[in-house]
């Protein structure tokens with residue numbers, strides 16, 4: 001992987017930066033198109049649950065599957081792209097060719113998934129819970145095959161991309177222990193500084209690499225099963241593998257996004273944000289929690305070993321400590337009495353931090369086994385992770401895109417947030433509130449509608465909340481289309497400065 | 500538990516408790532964020548401001564750790580797993596299959612496929628019931644809802660495993676059995692009924 005010029009382990013050159021800019025623009029425009037389409041799928045689901053529209057079960061579940069996989073994949077991809085971009089343009093040379101390959105593989109994977117779900121009606125849910133795709137499925141086997149291969153392509157793209165970033169960082173900063181910031185734990189100040197984004201990328205992408213390898217193993221078992229139907233794998237084992245992958249993917253999407261908040265916020269606050277002993281301890285702890293928290297997805301599998309259930313709750317609880325005490329307090333230290341001009345980027349970052357914490361509270365509540373038995377697989381679960389994603393990660397992404405879309409990528413040119421931005425925020429919280437209310441009322445998740453539950457009150461409440469949610473989603477969609485149009489125009493108009 | 504002494508506490512389901520805690524915490528977070536944004540126009544010398552924030556952080560760290568630790572110690576005593584279950588008065592075998600339930604009194608040595616049962620069953624109220632839950636095909640989830648639509652107990656039904664769920668029906672009435680794991684197109688119609696007598 002060593003190309004001639006990267007042997008000079010120095011910073012990136014100007015020509016290189018221009019190319020990364022172009023690649024980032026392509027990623028951004030793709031995101032601006034894909035994201036609203038995936039929201040429309042969410043809107044259709046809520047409309048069906050609210051009995052405003054009526055669709056077949058098979059249609060609902062294939063839309064749900066495409067929405068879930070599409071959203072999780074798109075957000076991870078853009079988070080990865082933005083992180084790589086900041087690293088490549090500021091710290092370490094990254095390969096443009098490899099970045100471009102990752103882009104095309106991701107696009108191919110997404111197109112494949114769309115084909116499997118929209119044409120093949122593949123509807124196993126994002127988690128393809130084994131053995132569902134092979135027993136009693138309402139869709140043809142080829143669409144299971146296409147979805148599996150598409151996911152393998154996505155996984156391969158992310159694996160290669162993550163490996164590249166970690167290896168490039170390691171070449172420049174010197175190995176795993178350096179990247180984990182252990183030099184900061186000694187008595188003396190380290191001789192050379194490690195930028196926070198390098199630590200965060202390492203802490204996120206190494207679990208990511210393990211997760212992608214796990215997913216590959218899982219998907220290969222799927223392919224074997226497709227070709228040899230008499231095979232049968234252990235359902236609990238495959239569920240563990242799957243949730244290790246899914247949980248890690250979504251979890252590190254947040255952390256990657258946090259990575260660029262560390263880089264960019266200081267430009268708006270005028271206060272530096274560097275590593276120190278506390279941040280390094282915090283992120284090292286996070287590394288472990290990312291790996292072990294996923295057990296909380298299997299609390300209701302009573303056959304899972306008891307010790308793993310304990311580990312799940314303890315790791316989930318503990319992960320709240322570094323996340324808030326290090327990163328959220330970092331944001332507070334950036335903002336507090338800093339005389340900030342509240343343009344779109346710092347505003348989106350601050351509100352994104354808020355959404356992250358709110359989603360985190362809901363997550364910690366639900367990661368309590370004694371409570372999980374009342375909330376597991378109710379709409380409380382989508383409530384919490386949609387808060388993380390929509391009110392957290394998406395705002396972090398918006399903050400980044402506002403920054404990227406300014407002509408020279410500087411804090412001074414950052415625009416103010418317009419009405420569209422606020423419509424988005426209001427719509428998002430309204431939509432999320434309905435998920436929470438539904439969850440607190442025991443309304444199940446992954447229910448195409450609530451008419452056949454045999455409980456009139458649940459049917460009524462569930463449908464009503466879904467209708468209100470759909471109305472908020474319309475607000476949100478109008479808002480985000482406004483924001484995206486503005487971003488699109490500015491990204492396209494942005495002239496790259498002459499060499 | 501002296502629930503009659505605390506009628507309010509008795510009416511407090513785990514769902515309402517969670518919703519309440521969450522709502523309060525969310526309001527605090529929104530309030531703090533608003534405060535932070537509104538006061539950010541004042542300028543304070545950055546080292547002084549940082550010092551104040553980090554001083555607060557130390558206290559926050561200790562406070563949060565204590566709260567989480569206490570919550571862990573308390574909550575880890577209320578687990579639904581076998582080791583924590585009361586001695587059963589009666590056993591019921593439950594088999595989930597696409598897209599219905601098979602339930603019958605007593606334990607069974609039959610395979611989930613062979614097992615016969617009905618998706619409607621009568622059970623005594625006020626007794627400790629042990630449900631032995633298995634699946635004949637894919638993953639399902641055996642969930643019990645009371646007549647007010649409150650989810651009161653659940654466990655996964657997994658192919659190849661038997662999960663044991665304990666529940667005592669607190670009062671007489673009809674309870675719904677609902678599948679809480681997506682198991683294919685007609686997942687939402689996979690219901691059953693328990694009459695607690």
Ligand code: HEM
Pocket residue numbers: 039041042043045046064065067068069071072075124125126127382386389390394431444445446447473476
């Ligand atoms: C306004 C935006 C969004 C809307 C309206 C929306 C709506 C929905 C709805 C209605 C469901 C099905 C809930 C159920 O009944 O179980 C769902 C599931 C899901 N959503 Fe979203 N969502 C939005 C944004 C997002 C984002 C940003 C993500 C990012 C990861 C995301 C990821 C998922 C996932 C993973 C699922 C679960 C799919 C499954 O169960 O297989 N959504 N969403």
Ligand SMILES: [Cu+2]
Pocket residue numbers: 595596597598638639640678679680681682686689
């Ligand atoms: Cu089922």
